[in-house]
Amino acid sequence: MVKLSGLRKRFGETIALDGLSLSIEPGEIFGLLGPNGAGKSTAVNICCGLLHPDAGVVRIADAGPPTDCAVRRMIGVAPQELALYQEFTGVENVLLFGRLFGLSGETLHRRMHEALEFVGLVDRRGDCAGVYSGGMKRRLNLAIAIVHQPRLLLLDEPTVGVDPQSRNAILDRVIELKRRGVTIVYTTHYMEEAQKLCDRVAIVDHGRLLAVDTTERLIAQHGGKSAIVIDDNGVSRRIETDDPMAELTRLNRDGGLQNFRVERPNLESVFLNLTGHKLRD
Ligand SMILES: Nc1ncnc2c1ncn2[C@@H]1O[C@H](COP(=O)(O)OP(=O)(O)O)[C@@H](O)[C@H]1O
Ligand SMILES: [Mg+2]
Structure with missing residues (x-):
């Protein structure tokens, strides 16, 4: 669907x-995971034809580069920097962007209504975007991105600055769009989101690809060992192991395990092992 x-x-x-x-x-759902400054937004902006690369090519769905009008129409983008007019209402914003994508008449109005309904903003459709909360603005940004029913949706940090409720609503909507067959590129610096949502994750840093695979395989390959952390009256002891269950059994046999937790490797450990630094420095 996308080839960079x-x-x-x-x-x-x-x-x-x-x-x-x-x-x-x-x-x-393809995740682009990397810390701030990794190059994620630059990649997204090139994928939708907003930025031109100095070298290299992007092809969308074997149809051509995103700078072709017909190709661009297949793409929806919800940019990291919200692309909406604060002084327009929700309805006016979605209508405007729908028109820019060539929709008109009854189709435009129906799609506008569907898009606002999809993101749960119908009740507030007549209010100016400027008075929306952070989460509502992000949801309007998403409605604008999907009004022309793109086959490819680029979501650049779609949950930054939103309350937990809107965040869950957005994640849920992304899963629903995948169910409808939309290909989704999802950039984030939150490893939990990438881990939860994405079929495959590309880990990027300094504009370079470090690894790409399913979360499970990335963790198996680069995550390192699990650890059992035992709290002995406030002193914590950390035991690394490939087989936490076997290790717990052994420790328990040696003398009553009480306060402990098992730390399993996650995408943060993968990032740390690949780069030597944390995802959220
Ligand atoms: N328009 C711009 N002018 C100057 N520097 C930029 C511009 N856009 C991005 N950069 C720089 O390029 C690097 C990658 O940025 P970006 O793609 O926004 O990263 P990310 O989205 O992963 O946080 C950063 O160092 C950023 O400061
Ligand atoms: Mg960015």
């Missing part, structure tokens, strides 16, 4: 993308 080959982009002295290649399959 050797993308390079610099802004003055800053290298934002350093030869990024990725292949995204139809129908998957």
